[in-house]
Amino acid sequence: MRIVSLAALLLAAPLLAQMPTTPPGSRNPAAVTAGTYAADPNHTLVTWTVDHMGFTPYTGIFGDVTGTLTLDPRNLAATKVDVTIPVSKVTTASSGLTAHLTRPAASGGKPDFFGADMTARFVSTRVVVAGQKATVTGDLTLNGVTRPVTLAAEFYGAGTAPAQMGGKANVGFHATATIRRSEFGLGFAVPIVSDAVKLDIAAGFMKQ
Known part of the structure; x- marks a missing residue:
């Protein structure tokens, strides 16, 4: 086991040596560039x-999120978000x-907690920006039901990833929201389970 671990370390050493010594992301919104970004499925949770x-x-946790973000720092109110969440890939500690x-x-009935359509999709309809924070209103489709949802979002960081990790411009946000399961026809075990x-969202996007 020690030999295998040592070999892995030796193989990784050249890559680690080339990595930046400081984080490439910046909390300065001036680092954001205009364009269309794709959701980073590995770092959007x-x-x-x-x-x-x-x-x-x-x-x-839901992961493996896909979709797009279109933004222009000069016209943030025109920002568009369209992401799909694979509910079927939910993960818990158990x-x-x-x-x-x-x-x-x-007996072939519907799942207890989620409906037959095991995906969710959020499409923004309005973005109101105040400094580095924004209120993002959009339509959430879950279990075949579409309802408006509002996210409280905040800019987290932007910059260019190291060449070893694609070398693309990245931008990230943190957002929160609260929804009610029953409004999407998913009221199993309410009120025993609230x-x-x-929702607490870490959203990362890579420029295309």
Whole structure:
């Protein structure tokens, strides 16, 4: 095992030596460049939290997000976001619960927690900017139901990734929102498991 670990370290050493010594991302919004960006599926995470029986909060994660962001620093109100979230790839700290969240109910019925359509899509309709923060209103489609949702978003950082990681311009945001499961026809176990779902979103985009 030690020999394998040493070999892996030796192979990685040249790459590590070429990595920047400071983070390439900047909190300065001047680092943002105009254009169309693709969601970074490896670094865009939608974390959700529900109340479990009044005892504890419980958290899971959606990843592998795809979609686009179009923005121009000179006209931020015209920003457009269109992302798709694969609900079927939900992850929790419990393998048993993860399986429960994604398996159909008995006798071929609908799944307990999520509907037959195991994807979600958010398309922005309005962006109001105040400094480095923005209110992003859009349509969320989940379980075949489309309803308006508002995100409280904040600029996180921008810059150019190292050449070893693609060398593309990146931009990232942090956002929060709260939705109600029942409004999307997903009210299983309410109120034992809370209807309200808190969303905490880390959104990364790479310029195309």
